[in-house]
Amino acid sequence: MSPARFRRTPPEPGPVAPFAVPGVHAASLASGLEVRTARRPGVPLVTALLVMDAGEATVDGPQAGLAVLAARALHGGTVRRSAVELACALEDMGTHLATSTGWDSTVVSLTCAADRFSSALRLLSEVVLTPGYPGEEVERTREQQLGGIRQRRVYPAQLATAAAAHFFFADGTTYGRPMAGTERTVAGLERTHVAAFAGSRYMPRGAALVVAGDVTEAEVTDLATECFGGWRGRAAPVEATAGPRFGERRIVIVHRPGAVQSELRIGHASVPRATPDFFPLIVLNSVLGGAFTSRLNLNLREDKGFTYGVSSRFLLRRAGGMFRIATAVATEVTAAAVREVLAETKALVADGPTPAEVRGARDYLAGIFPLRMEATAQVASGIARAFVHGLPANYHARYRERVRGVTVDDVARAARRRLHPDALTVVVAGDADRVAPELESLGPVEVHHDF
């Protein structure tokens, strides 16, 4: 059978369907709490998310892990309810509370059926405004956190990621610490520390309530006033630190005897989220390692078969960021894979991207945006991230336009300014006995037996 002519070339697109970025309504309560609402009729669900200036970066080094512990220990109950009573009250409504802590914020959130939203939000506010922090619950949560820290060492991907943060940033910097703390710092955390942290950081000024879903702005404002109207206070600003550890290439091996794969993290410290290069950087990243058809993946996976996948990211935070390439490769091709990553990075800086690559990356990022704004939880998280970085409520309305405005020159310039091939730190979690000799040809190697 001879295939028909229409099979030979891809079909042309039809007329563009309009995509309305979810409109965000912003208001603030007298307490300073900002309320951002995106109405999304359709599926009867609502996500509510309270984002507070209580990230791990606000904690002093000797208490590292405290912000994480304080958020997790919120599950321990309120002054009115035990842990079990709280869990039952939430789950009887078909919802559960999620807490998450990053460097720049702590987020407490839930997603529930629209007709249960008011009861669910009342519970969320009860948890944050009147946490019980019973001693035995704080202690139990701390024990879990310690278990997680111990466990992190045996998961090669987690180990490599933690080692990358440590070796990309200088000693004593905020971002060089492990996010959930160390065994030593966490062991010293008591109920009093947790309660004091919440008492000083869980504050309305500097925080936002973000609601997305099948609910009106008026309903949200009324309910926010009811639930959070009496909340008062301000969290004092804290500045994080983020200087680099090395100024030239280093190869650091975290020894895992007998490992059949090497987990690689290759990168360096980078700029804060507020950089004017933000849009050129995300296009640059897409060309290098942000998509399936990026240079790194086509080379390491689809050409060489070294890995199941490789990706790169700029992780940009308030006080600084990092650029990081991540992959896991078979032990025997570790040095070959590192060599390819270094060469790809160097080539992109030296020669810049092609116009076709930049066009493809822009179209990819602009086109994929609506796919990342489908679920209420996705919409709410996007609005919260914008809030954390001081971006306006309608930030996403212009996102695609700004991506499309990035030029080939912008990307080439961003590559020269923000990628430093000769100062990449190469972190390898793998079998040092097998990978070190060949890696030595690529730069100075240090081996850590006990990271």
Add this chain to the structure above:
Amino acid sequence: MISIPCEEHRLENGLRIVLSPEPSVPIVAVNLWYDVGSRNEGRGQTGLAHLFEHMMFQGSRHVAGNQHFELLEGVGGSANASTWFDRTNYYETLPAHHLELALWLEADRMGWMLPALTAEKLENQRDVVKNERRQRYDNQPYGDWDERMLAMVYPPGHPYRHPVIGSLEDIDGFALADLESFFRAYYAPDNAVLTLCGGFESRRALEWIRRYFGDIPPGAGARMIPGDTDAERENPVDPGQTVEAEVPLARVYAGMRVPTFDDPAFYAADVAGDILGRGRASRLHRSLVLERRLAKDVAAHVFPLMTGAAMMVVQATGNLGIDPGELAAAVVEQIDALSSVSSREVARAVAMAETAILGQLEVVARRADLLSMFATQFGDPGRISTELDRLRAVTPAAVETLAGERLGPENRAILTYVPRASA
């Protein structure tokens, strides 16, 4: 519960089509289920269905090597696939005005994948898949749990006895001829369901589907589920296994054979799993995590499998220094205690499931996948709108009966990971 629009069609070559249009949505999901998975692999063929899935992205007669991803990412789309015991799915989500592109790509590989298949591509993806196996199993703490558990729960000869990823030995052994005969048997319009969900207009979409898929011939080759799917009726599970591993925390898995997804009793098993281990109000969390402080985290899950028996898996990770034997005994105690459940617990499980189902329906790609699943496995995509009713019909007595018949010691495999002294 919301009602999902859905219409069904069938082409002459046997391709089943499910359309769920919502013309106001700016994106569209294309989802294709092939009725083939690891259960169709014979002896020495473990991992074939999954390796084959990788090869489907290596081009077809009119689509060059990496062009599938290049074209889709170039228009702002995302694409992927996954292989499971009972099925293999392929999916794209993309801006609605590019729908025709996704249909063109899927049709080309359904009809003309073999002309583009080469030994070089096979070698490349064999290496990629071996790295996937190393990353997920061999270089991962507790990474071999499902490989061990499947072999304990399902008797020799049962098609679920091996994991989807397959063994390195089998993956190393595949030749082009194995892929070709696999394609001829299973990758055919009469063994597939194509679902479209999101921003399109039905009449137009059907014209495109007829155009691109209409002249692909039905499959040629025997389809089979090798082995003995009834084997579990006579064979008890392997009751227990203990593994020393380089892990700091002990972990216990309990595996039990439960009714298949198409058995009405499946929903009682699903609710039983939720009562045991879903959420902080669940029994395992309350008892093992909060009250006794034995466990750091717990979970329970029922795999919705179709052949012979599905599987419930309960998992508990111990706190530092606890006695793994005590942890295992505590898990078993909670499973046994399902001989009595309250209506409040059942209602809570249903409420949690309701929110979870709504969460899936929010996303066109998930909605399309569910429609394909119900069409492939039940012949009725409309089940998507009534699934919650089946959960709501579960009574405490049904859960107690299920527990008595299926979760007892004679049908229970316990796998315990014990930290090696040096870890």
